[in-house]
Amino acid sequence: MPAHNLxxxxxxxxxxxxxxxxxxxxxQLQLLNLEDELLTLxxxxxxxxxxxxxxxxxxxxxxxxxxxxxxxxxxxxRRIRQVRRDCRYLVSIGACATSGGIQALRNxxxxxxxxxxxxxxxxxxxxxxxxxxxxxxxxxxxELRGCPVNxxxxxxxxxxxxxGRKPNIPTHSVCIExxxxxxxxxxxxxxxxxxxxxxxxxxxxxxxxxxxxxxxxFGPMEQPxxxxxxxxxxxEQGRTNREVxxxxxxxxxxxxxxxxxxxxxxxxxxxxx
Amino acid sequence: MSDTTAPLIHKQSFLPKDAMNALVRxxxxxxxxxxxxxxxxxxxxxxxxxxxxxxxxxxxDEQDGGRYRLTDGDSEMYFDNVVGPDSPKxxxxxxxxxxxxxxxxxxxxxxxxxxxxxxxxAFIGIRACELAAIKIQDRVFGIDVDQQTxxxxxxxYYRRARQNALFIVVNxxxxxxxxxxxxxxxxxxxxxxxxxxxxxxxxxxxxRTGTEKGVALLGQLPAREATSxxxxxxxxxxxxxxxxxxxxxxTRGLKEALDKSMExxxxxxxxxxxxxxxxxxxxxxxxxxxxxxxxxxxxxxxxTRTRFWESCFTHQFSYTTTGPVRSTIRGRYRHWxxxxxxxxxxxxxxxxxxxxxxxxxxxxxxxxLTEEATAIREQQTEASDRSGRGFVDEWAE
Amino acid sequence: xxxLGSTDRPAPFCGLDTWLPLPARITRVDQExxxxxxFHVQIVDDAVRSSYRWLPGQFNMLYxxxxxxxxxxxxxxxxxxxxxxxxxxxxxxxxxxxxxLGEGGVIGLRGPFGRGWPVDQIDGHDVVMVAGGIGLAxxxxxxxxxxxxRERCHRVILLYGCRTPDDQxxxxxxxxxxxxGVIDALVTVDNAAQDWVGxxxxxxxxxxxxxxxxxxxxxxxxxxxxxxxxAAWNFLQLHVPASRVFLSLxxxxxxxxxxxxxxxxxxxxxxxxxxVFAFSEIADIFASEEA
Numbered sequence: 001m002p003a004h005n006l007x008x009x010x011x012x013x014x015x016x017x018x019x020x021x022x023x024x025x026x027x028q029l030q031l032l033n034l035e036d037e038l039l040t041l042x043x044x045x046x047x048x049x050x051x052x053x054x055x056x057x058x059x060x061x062x063x064x065x066x067x068x069x070x071x072x073x074x075x076x077x078r079r080i081r082q083v084r085r086d087c088r089y090l091v092s093i094g095a096c097a098t099s100g101g102i103q104a105l106r107n108x109x110x111x112x113x114x115x116x117x118x119x120x121x122x123x124x125x126x127x128x129x130x131x132x133x134x135x136x137x138x139x140x141x142x143e144l145r146g147c148p149v150n151x152x153x154x155x156x157x158x159x160x161x162x163x164g165r166k167p168n169i170p171t172h173s174v175c176i177e178x179x180x181x182x183x184x185x186x187x188x189x190x191x192x193x194x195x196x197x198x199x200x201x202x203x204x205x206x207x208x209x210x211x212x213x214x215x216x217x218f219g220p221m222e223q224p225x226x227x228x229x230x231x232x233x234x235x236e237q238g239r240t241n242r243e244v245x246x247x248x249x250x251x252x253x254x255x256x257x258x259x260x261x262x263x264x265x266x267x268x269x270x271x272x273x
Numbered sequence: 274m275s276d277t278t279a280p281l282i283h284k285q286s287f288l289p290k291d292a293m294n295a296l297v298r299x300x301x302x303x304x305x306x307x308x309x310x311x312x313x314x315x316x317x318x319x320x321x322x323x324x325x326x327x328x329x330x331x332x333x334d335e336q337d338g339g340r341y342r343l344t345d346g347d348s349e350m351y352f353d354n355v356v357g358p359d360s361p362k363x364x365x366x367x368x369x370x371x372x373x374x375x376x377x378x379x380x381x382x383x384x385x386x387x388x389x390x391x392x393x394x395a396f397i398g399i400r401a402c403e404l405a406a407i408k409i410q411d412r413v414f415g416i417d418v419d420q421q422t423x424x425x426x427x428x429x430y431y432r433r434a435r436q437n438a439l440f441i442v443v444n445x446x447x448x449x450x451x452x453x454x455x456x457x458x459x460x461x462x463x464x465x466x467x468x469x470x471x472x473x474x475x476x477x478x479x480x481r482t483g484t485e486k487g488v489a490l491l492g493q494l495p496a497r498e499a500t501s502x503x504x505x506x507x508x509x510x511x512x513x514x515x516x517x518x519x520x521x522x523x524t525r526g527l528k529e530a531l532d533k534s535m536e537x538x539x540x541x542x543x544x545x546x547x548x549x550x551x552x553x554x555x556x557x558x559x560x561x562x563x564x565x566x567x568x569x570x571x572x573x574x575x576x577t578r579t580r581f582w583e584s585c586f587t588h589q590f591s592y593t594t595t596g597p598v599r600s601t602i603r604g605r606y607r608h609w610x611x612x613x614x615x616x617x618x619x620x621x622x623x624x625x626x627x628x629x630x631x632x633x634x635x636x637x638x639x640x641x642l643t644e645e646a647t648a649i650r651e652q653q654t655e656a657s658d659r660s661g662r663g664f665v666d667e668w669a670e
Numbered sequence: 671x672x673x674l675g676s677t678d679r680p681a682p683f684c685g686l687d688t689w690l691p692l693p694a695r696i697t698r699v700d701q702e703x704x705x706x707x708x709f710h711v712q713i714v715d716d717a718v719r720s721s722y723r724w725l726p727g728q729f730n731m732l733y734x735x736x737x738x739x740x741x742x743x744x745x746x747x748x749x750x751x752x753x754x755x756x757x758x759x760x761x762x763x764x765x766x767x768x769x770x771l772g773e774g775g776v777i778g779l780r781g782p783f784g785r786g787w788p789v790d791q792i793d794g795h796d797v798v799m800v801a802g803g804i805g806l807a808x809x810x811x812x813x814x815x816x817x818x819x820r821e822r823c824h825r826v827i828l829l830y831g832c833r834t835p836d837d838q839x840x841x842x843x844x845x846x847x848x849x850x851g852v853i854d855a856l857v858t859v860d861n862a863a864q865d866w867v868g869x870x871x872x873x874x875x876x877x878x879x880x881x882x883x884x885x886x887x888x889x890x891x892x893x894x895x896x897x898x899x900x901a902a903w904n905f906l907q908l909h910v911p912a913s914r915v916f917l918s919l920x921x922x923x924x925x926x927x928x929x930x931x932x933x934x935x936x937x938x939x940x941x942x943x944x945x946v947f948a949f950s951e952i953a954d955i956f957a958s959e960e961a
Contacts, residue, residue, distance in 0.1 A: 005770060040572040159569050164770065165737040165763040168566050172551060172587040175637075179555030180368035180582050184316035184358055187637045188341045197550035197637045211314050222588050225548045225602065232638045236339065372689050377735055380714045380776050382693050413929070428929070535958040562931030564924055565689060569736045576736040578689060583930070590932055591922050594761055598921065604960030608934070616937035664903045664957070 005164030006063060006089075014162065016041075017049035017062035019083050021069030021076050022103055022131060026148035027094035028052045028068055037155050044162055060086035064161055067140075070096040070103060072131040084138035089161060092134040093154070095147035099219055099255035102147075103131040107254055133255070142167065147217040147251040150202050170201050171222040174214050178205035186213055191237050193247055198224035219252035226261040241269040286491065287499040289477040293325040293351060296441075297397065299493055305395035305439060308364060310354065315343060317357035319364075319399070328398065329354055336449035336519070336630065338639025352398050352443045352473050355452060356629050360403055360558035362410065364394055365434045372565060372578045391434035397441045401460030402452075402629040404442055406558035408466060411435065412621040413561045439486060442467040446510040450519035451630030453643055457522070459627045461514040472507040479507040520630060522643040523650070524614075530650040531615035535607070539648050544603035546638050551584035553632035553640075554609065559617075559625050562590065585609050614646055680723040682781050682927070689925070691733040691778025692718060697753060699773050702839040706804060708745065708757045709768065713779060724748050726811035727786025727918060727946045731926045732756060733778030734767035741923035741941070743808035744782065749818060754779075757807040757839055783926040784945050787812050787890055788916060789819075795888040795914075796825040798880060800901045802873050802893025803832050806839050808918050808945075809892055817852060826853040827880060831873025831897075833860045874900040884909040890946075892918035902949050902956070912950035919945050936961050 006014045018028055032038065032053060048058035065087030071077055084090055095101045106114060107130040115122045134140055144157055153169055160167035170176070174196035178185070183205055187194040192213035196205070199214055200221040207214050220226075226248070233239040233247070245265035248258045288296075300307045301323055310317045310329045317329050333346030334354040346353045373386035411417035415427035416435060445452070445461035454460030463470050468487035471478040479499055482488045499507075534540075554560045564583040567576055583590055586605050591598035599605045617625030626642070633641050683692065698710035711732075713719040729743040740762065746755035760769045768777055789812070797816060801809045809828070816826050828847060832838050838857065847855040858869040858876055869876060874897065887910045891901040898917045905915050921933035921940040928942035936955040938944060943951075955961040 005767070040570075044571045156568070159571055162571065163569055163736055164767060165567075165734075168568075170587070170589065172584070172589065173548070175550040175552045176555060176582070176584060176587070179358070179552060182318065182359060182363065182368075184314045184318065185341075185552065185635055185637065188339055188635055189315040189343075191340075194637070197548040197552070221550075223549060223602065225546075228546045228548055228638050231546075232339065236639075375735060377776060380693055380695060382691070382735070382778065384690060386690060415929075532954065535955065535961065561929070564930065564932070565739075567736050567738055574736075583932070585931065585934075593920060593922050594759075599960040601960060608960070611936075612934070616934075619937035620939070664906050664953075666907070 006162050013044070013046045014063035015048035015058065015061075016045040016158075017060075017065045017087060018047075018052070019049070019065060019067045019069075020051070021067065021080065021097065021134070022072035023069030023094065023096045023101065025052060025068070027097075027146075030148050030151045030154055031066075034151055034155065037151075041155070041158060045158070062087045063089065064158070065090045067092045067097050067134050068094050070100045070131040070133060071137050072103060072128055074126055074128060077128065077137065080134060080137050089141045090134075090138070091142045091144060091157065091161075092140045093144045093149045095145065095217060095219065095251040096131075097134045098143040098145055099252040099258075100131045100133050100136075101254075102251055104254035105249060106131060108249070131254075144169065145200055145218040145252075146202055150204065152204075153202050172201055173197050173221045174199045174201050174203065174205055174208070174218070177201045177203070178208045181205055181209070183208045186211055193233050193237060193239060193243070195229070195247060198226050198229050215247070215250050216258070217251045219255050220258050224257065226257060230261070230265065241265045241272065245269055284482060285499050285504060286480050286496040287477055287503055288471070288480045288491075288494060288496045290349065290351075292477070292494050292496070293328070295494055296490075297322065297325040299490065300395045300397075300439070304393055306392040307395045307397060308361070309397040310352070310357070312343065316341060317343070317354050317359075319357070319359040319361065319396070325351075328352075333447070334449060336451045336634045338451065338633050338641050339636055340639065341634050347475070349475050350473060352471070353447055355445055355447070355449045356400055356403065356631060358556045358631065358635055360556070360629075360631070361394075361396055361399055361407060361438075362558050364391075365407070365410065365431050365438075366414065366428075366561065366563075366582075367430075368582045370430065370580045372580055375576045375578070376574060388429050388433075391430060391437070393437045393439075394434060395439040395441065398443045399440060400443060400445055400454075400629070401463035402454045402457075402627040403558055404440060404463050404466050405454075405457075405459035405627040406629070407435070409559045409617075409621065409623055409625065409627065410561060412623060413559075439490075440467045441469045441471065444470060444472045444511055444514075446473060446514050448514050448517050448519060449630060449634070451633040451641075452518050452628065453520040453522050453630060454628040455515050455518045455521070456524060456643075457624060457626055457628030462511050472511065474503060474506055474510070477503075479503060520628075520633065520641070520643045522628070522646060524624075527646060527650055528615040528618055530653055531611050531646070533653070534611070534649045537649050537652070537654075539645065539652065540603045540607045543606055543640060543645050544601065546640055547602050547606045548637060549586045549602045549605060550637060551586040552635050552637060553642075554584040554586060555582065556631040556635045557613075558629060558631070559613075559627065560584070564589070585612070610642060610645060613642070679725055679785055680728070680782055682783055683718055683722055689780070691731070691739075691780050693776055694754075694779040696768075696771060696773055696775045696777065702757060702841075703837045705761065706757060706759045706839055707769065708755050708839075710746075711754045711756060711777065711779065712752065713754075714776070719752060722751065722754075722782075724754075724782035725786040726789060726815050727808055728782040728784050729808070729945065730754065730756065730779050730781030731783065731923065732758075732764070732768060733780070734764050734771070735776075735778060737767040738764045739778075739780075739924075740764040740768075741783070741926065743918075743945075745807045745810045747814040747818075748811050749815075757804060757810075759804050780926060783941055785943065787815075787918075787946050788888075788948075789815055791914075792816070792819075792888065793822050795823050795886050796827070796883060797823050798827045798829070798882065798887060798889045798905070800829045800873060800877070800889065800891040800893065800897065802830070802897040803837070804839060805891075805893035805897070805918070806830055809890065810840060810843075812890060813847065813853070820852060824886065828853055828855040829858075829873055829876045829880070830855070831858045831860070831876070831893075835859050835863050835866045873897060874904065877901065877904045882908055882910065884911075887914065889915045890918075891916070899956075906949065912953055913948050915949040916946050917949065917952075919947060921945075
């Protein structure tokens with residue numbers, strides 16, 4: 001079998017670039033944490049741009065670009081367009097890059113007020129009104145979910161890209177993963193407000209494994225029935241509209257359909273008061 | 274397995290409580306991997322154990338739609354609880370199983386398909402409904418077939434695991450709120466297909482043997498003849514269990530009703546509630562869908578094909594180039610329920626449901642299969658059976 | 671190896687419960703249209719190749735190692751051994767990978783699977799074949815079969831429709847079948863080009879030009895859902911019995927031997943009970959969406 005089926009720009013090993021936008025670097029760390037697999041990967045691709053891993057920078061174009069982080073500043077808005085031009089395949093990785101991330105919570109708030117509170121000299125801060133996902137600015141070829149992304153999924157994604165097949169990244173619920181691994185359901189046994197039934201799999205059911213509720217860091221699954229789960233949380237677990245809203249507005253709160261559902265429960269909350 | 278039912282085999286004896294330790298030890302000594310009900314993370318799980326102390330003794334369960342809680346029970350009782358989310362399915366048909374690895378050598382495939390040898394399993398404390406589920410899966414996985422339902426040869430791993438397994442079934446004396454085995458005629462008492470069956474009393478167990486293996490095993494335990502009072506008490510407990518089923522499902526005409534229900538309005542109502550999360554299919558002891566997919570080792574070029582539990586509730590399941598065949602939750606729920614209670618009969622000449630109630634308990638929003646099926650059966654309308662009428666012969670009169 | 675119960679059909683060479691593919695070499699690739707190619711595939715093992723039997727309408731699972739499998743019907747002449755032809759629309763991961771391997775490439779093959787066209791019931795009937803787009807692929811071995819056993823049936827009609835003249839698959843053969851008078855073949859296109867002189871419109875329009883004797887007609891159709899529907903209902907209206915209207919259906923397939931559950935259609939497993947069904951077998955669910 002050939003080492004890869006990816007048509008490359010240079011004819012040699014495919015080049016990989018990793019870009020950072022507004023983010024915590026956690027997803028890039030997942031790449032570094034791969035250790036053994038990273039070495040294999042280094043054998044298969046040329047790491048051309050990955051500032052967190054090596055100082056050497058090869059000039060564009062790149063075959064695969066991984067983008068971490070959301071677009072939160074005017075400078076990032078410009079830079080992502082250049083990154084898109086430089087990369088044959090562009091993949092956004094992690095909740096920030098795919099949904100706007102935790103910083104997208106400011107999209108529901110007054111950013112200037114935040115800046116005034118946090119920085120002694122707010123006039124130096126140039127920030128956009130909103131933090132938005134990469135796909136809101138340029139076309140992306142694939143979105144890898146998670147806060148942070150799952151290392152196995154990252155390897156699968158890169159292998160699939162190199163081999164020229166569709167990445168085997170399921171879009172079904174966390175529950176399937178959870179049950180395959182044999183963890184009892186925390187929603188049923190403890191009445192925890194678990195978002196597993198509306199959240200996309202990929203994490204390996206990390207939280208239910210520790211007897212905690214899933215908080216949806218892989219974002220909405222295919223066709224999530226948010227309303228039904230919310231009704232269960234409200235009617236059976238006695239949770240309020242506010243609690244439902246807050247559950248939805250977390251790492252992927254700005255991703256549809258979590259976004260619209262969160263707004264809906266906010267309106268219900270406001271009607272109550 | 275109970276191929277033989279010699280008369281000697283159905284003898285009933287009494288086994289004192291403390292013999293449970295000896296029983297487990299005996300099985301471990303004989304090289305069995307003993308699987309029994311234990312408390313893990315707030316639920317009864319079927320997991321490996323090496324001593325009777327690990328069994329979920331003195332624990333009761335409360336079950337209802339979307340709700341499961343463990344409570345303190347009679348500290349003398351080993352099996353005063355019923356089924357949790359696990360079932361023996363996990364051990365015969367593992368959730369994730371490597372099929373083979375393959376490397377291309379010129380025009381040949383170098384294949385390593387050594388099927389892992391399953392351990393010799395001994396199941397303690399499985400229930401009558403679970404035995405029934407195993408018998409259903411025997412048909413699916415091709416070890417109990419007739420010409421009518423034959424499709425493919427038996428699954429190797431399943432056959433090996435299944436044929437070496439020993440079943441010590443416990444007859445349920447305290448059904449849960451979501452149980453309806455009486456309706457599905459699978460319990461609460463196991464009639465056959467076990468090596469030993471236990472009915473638990475406070476002081477000990479009424480034991481019935483089902484196979485030669487069971488007779489031999491019981492011979493090594495301090496059993497004695499059961500008194501008529503003990504037998505009477507056991508049968509009274511079982512009678513009471515029959516009357517205490519938390520759910521019921523009238524199956525008369527149900528298959529025919531479901532076969533004609535493709536456009537029933539109830540499917541829309543349940544689709545509003547169904548999360549399509551697939552929990553019901555994952556906990557179901559008879560659901561058998563799977564997907565095989567490839568993973569690649571970039572360094573060596575070696576390919577591994579792995580089989581995973583799959584669910585008819587995912588898009589991927591029915592995906593074709595034009596998208597998923599069942600693109601709505603309505604279509605997926607309808608397919609699942611109709612498969613369980615109706616089309617399974619066409620495929621395997623048996624029901625696909627054993628009445629264990631897992632799909633009700635472990636549905637996060639508590640959708641009740643018995644309620645849905647009953648609603649469809651009882652509100653048959655013209656409209657619900659419009660499906661077959663796509664072609665109308667207007668001169669048919 | 672066990673032969674499947676009631677219907678007499680070739681059983682898969684890989685066995686009825688194995689995922690192990692047989693290595694097979696791609697010996698030739700014919701371009702059919704812009705994204706469709708016919709792959710000539712030869713099983714590497716001589717013994718297996720010479721004893722490999724199949725019937726029109728059956729399919730193989732073709733495996734691109736490391737990528738995955740796809741169910742592809744066999745399109746060649748079942749009485750001509752050695753090479754199996756598979757016509758593939760290159761649209762997904764697996765089909766693209768097979769296409770990339772190209773001539774000389776080695777793929778995996780499992781099969782033959784499924785129940786094909788009822789050639790054993792053909793005697794004394796008029797045969798009407800209706801195909802749309804790549805739906806001609808599973809019909810083509812049936813045409814070969816009929817041509818070989820022409821004396822066993824009366825009139826044979828082939829109706830084929832595709833989007834444009836350039837989208838025809840087996841275009842040269844279609845031309846030959848249209849002109850040599852052994853069978854009655856007619857091709858229509860949705861969008862004509864300047865040099866097209868044949869009928870224009872969907873294939874179901876051609877049904878109007880067919881006069882059938884319902885008592886001895888057998889219909890075999892394969893195409894998109896709407897074609898299957900239109901073809902089935904048209905002939906039922908003409909009182910061709912439902913038991914003699916046959917449709918080849920498409921579903922997601924994973925195992926090919928009725929165990930993985932993916933291809934279920936109502937109570938049927940399309941991979942073992944089908945892919946060819948008599949309308950009478952599926953009448954109850956045929957009109958339902960998402961069955």
